[in-house]
Each structure stands twice: as C-alpha cells, then as structure tokens.
Amino acid sequence: MAQPTIATLTQRYQPEELLDSFAYMNALLALTAQRQQPIVHYWQLPTTVILGLLDQQLPALSAGLTQLKKTGYQVLLRNSGGLAVVADTGVLNVSLFLPAQRDTYSIEAAYQLMTRYVQAVWPTLPIVAGEIKQSYCPGDYDLSINGQKIAGMSQRRTANALVIMLYISINGDQDQRSQLIQAFYTTSLAGQLDDRFPQVDPAVMTTVADQLNQPLTVDQAIARFNQILAQHGAVDPNQLPQLIEEPEFQAHLTHAYHDMQRRQQRLHQ
Template sequence: LPRLTAGLADLHAAGYQVMLRNSGGLAVVADPGVLNVSLFLPATRERYPITAAYQLMVDYVQAVWPQLNITTGEITRSYCPGDYDLSIAGRKIAGMSQRRTAEALVIMLYVSVDGDQMARSQLIQRFYQVSLAGHHDARFPDVDPQVMTTVADALAAPTDTTATQARFIAILAQHGTVDTTSLPLVTEEPEFQAHLNQAYQQMQRRQQRLHH
C-alpha cells in the first residue's frame, strides 16, 4: 500500500488499534461484536488437506446455526475475501484462515455476530481508499459495505458473542468431552511459558513492520 502510514493513522483516529497477524492476508475488524474461534488439530497435512480443514470449520459453524442457510464461496467485495468466506444470501458473515506446521494445524475463524457491520465495512473501505491514494491494485478488495452482514441481522433476532460462544461449546460437547481445566494448567508450565515468550517476541518484531 503506497500510503500505508496514512491509512493506519486513519484507523487510529477512528479509535482502533492495529496489529499485523500471522495468518490470513488482508484487513479485518475485531470489536466486541466479533467472535474469534480457533480449532487446533494435532494432525499431518496428509490427514487434513487445506480444503478438508476448512470444511471442518464450515460444518462446525453450520451446526451452530442450523436454521440459517450458510454457504461458502468468495464474496469478492467483502473485506479479506477468500474461497471459504461464509455467507447468507450472498452477504458475508465470516472469514477463515489457516496456519500449519508439519504435525499440527489451526483453522481460525472470525464471525460477525452482532454490532454495526456497515460501520466496520466502511472503516476498511476508507482504509484502502486512503492507503491506495487513488492507485488501483487488484490485490486489495474494492470493499462494498452492502455485501456483509451479521448473524443477528440474518436471524432477525438478538444474539451476542457470549451466547454464541456457549453455542459453539455446546456443539463441540456433542462430539466429545469439553475439558476446561487442563489448558490453564498447561499454560503455567515453564516449557509453555518459554514458547509463549518466544512467540510474543516474534509478534512484537512483526508489529514493527507496520511502522517502517
């Protein structure tokens, strides 16, 4: 982006913090109405090819909202468009990305549960307009705020991220045991803390790229 610094300043002026993430490729918005869900799988690439891993998350989301006709396919003028965008009647509600190692993978989902999706889309639309400064670059979407929506709007009923999180956990519990005690214990172990500290330092170095 030729005027990235100006685009970032515009986001800061709108009250947003900016972080360069380690998966996916384009800008997304995270606020109290957006839920992030990650599935970590100890599995080889052969067991879960890219499409199969994405489909696992798709099946999960469809089970959370069986009353909604959720489809997959790129919504080209959404922000961060991709082949596995999740949409309802042509309007995107969620996007996904993956991160892989030789023996494990994580599928990451953001879903716009409620809140002002029009304002989110307009924010990213303006970010690209400011950052591109009149240049055309096919790598970045020409965001149309009309092609995105929220789950609450699609349901025509109130819902929020707390209720949605509970629903995701309930669906997962139908396919196995939900253990909410082991992970907090593991995260206190010295080996985990060492890995966490290393990953945090890598994240800090990644953020510096935004300002150079």
C-alpha cells in the same frame, strides 16, 4: 474408539494485550502437537484492525494507519496472509487446533470441517462457503448467508498440528466496520488501482444476529459452539487455564510474543 477430550480456552484481551492473541495461537499450535489433543480457543480483541501480510504493500499504508488510529482503532499485523479485518466486542474468533500430519487434512478439507462446524451451530441459517468479492478480506472460504458475508477463515500448519482460524461477526454495526475498512483502503491506495485489494461494499456483509433477526451475545454463541463440540468429545474448559501457566508453555508464549513484536516493526519502516 473413545472420543477425545476437547480442551477449550476463552480469552478477552485488553488493549495492552494486543499481541497476545496471535502469540497464543502459535503457542497453542505447539501444545496441540505435543499433547495430540484438539483445542478450541475462543478469543476477542477490543477495537482493532488486524492487517494481513499483503497489506504491507499498500502504497500509502502510513496514511491509512494514521487514519485508523484517529478513529480510535489499534492496528495489529498478523503472522499470516490475507487482508484487513475488524475485531471488536461483537466479533468472535474461533481457532480450532487439531493434531494432524501435513497430509491428514488437505487445505480444502480443513476449511470444510470448520464450515460444517459453523453450519451446525446455526442450522436454521443457510450458511454457505464461497468468496464474497466486495467484502473485506475476501477468500474462497468466506461464510455467507444469502450473499452477505458473516465470517472468514485462515489456516496455519506445522508438521504435527494445524489450526483453522475463524472470525465471525456475531453482533454490532457491521456497516460501520465495513466502512472503516473501505476508507482504509481508499486512503492507503492513494488513487492507485490494485485488484489485490478489495473495493469494500458494506451491503455484502452482515452479522449472525441480524440474520437471525433477534439479539445474540458472544457468550451465547460460544455456548452454541460448545454444544456442537460436545457431540464429538468431552469438552473441558478447566484443563487449559492450568496448562498455560506451566513453564514450558510460557516459554513458547514468550518466544511467540517476541516474534509478534518484531513483526509489528514492519508497520513503521
């Protein structure tokens, strides 16, 4: 059986394009189902805190949001569960889209697929999956090295496609990112105890560059991800930039963008 062509798209969003990130995710999910073709979307946001749906239940959320904005961070409420994560120029998001029926991959199998992908990118690092409880946005499929988290994952599914979304800290000041989220939860909880939200310890998070003990750029990381992809099919970086200009895709994107706009209003209720 012939290997598939894997379409890739790399985007670095500007501050005014904040909502495009997750709007593209929804539109690319529809495109994956339509074309029955795997897609890998590499994307980055400028200094942003991406909140999960659960964060809306913080008792003093407005105070936490004010604090984040004072430190120069934008805030985005994503359309999936989980908790707050940081995006900046040292953090890479890798979204792996697969044409699949709902029973093609179990939730666990999909996470294992992304885990193996990341392990193959850096085979010299002892990357394992498992919850790092005092990290920000802890989950069963955190990726860590010697107990320090480098990445987290989430999924979205439709009837005919799924996306496994990974954020991975490539370089930069991970202590500062962790302290930012630590302070956000301290302020937003306003002295209340709620074990649904993490007590973030900066010591349990790190970056790939720190673990390699050498400089690593996001572009170098993307090149490594593409090298591994090329073992599973032809990697085509030219197809998607043309497809996303087509009227049908733009209609999906506009609809998804308006959904994201409406979602953001919940932060100000």
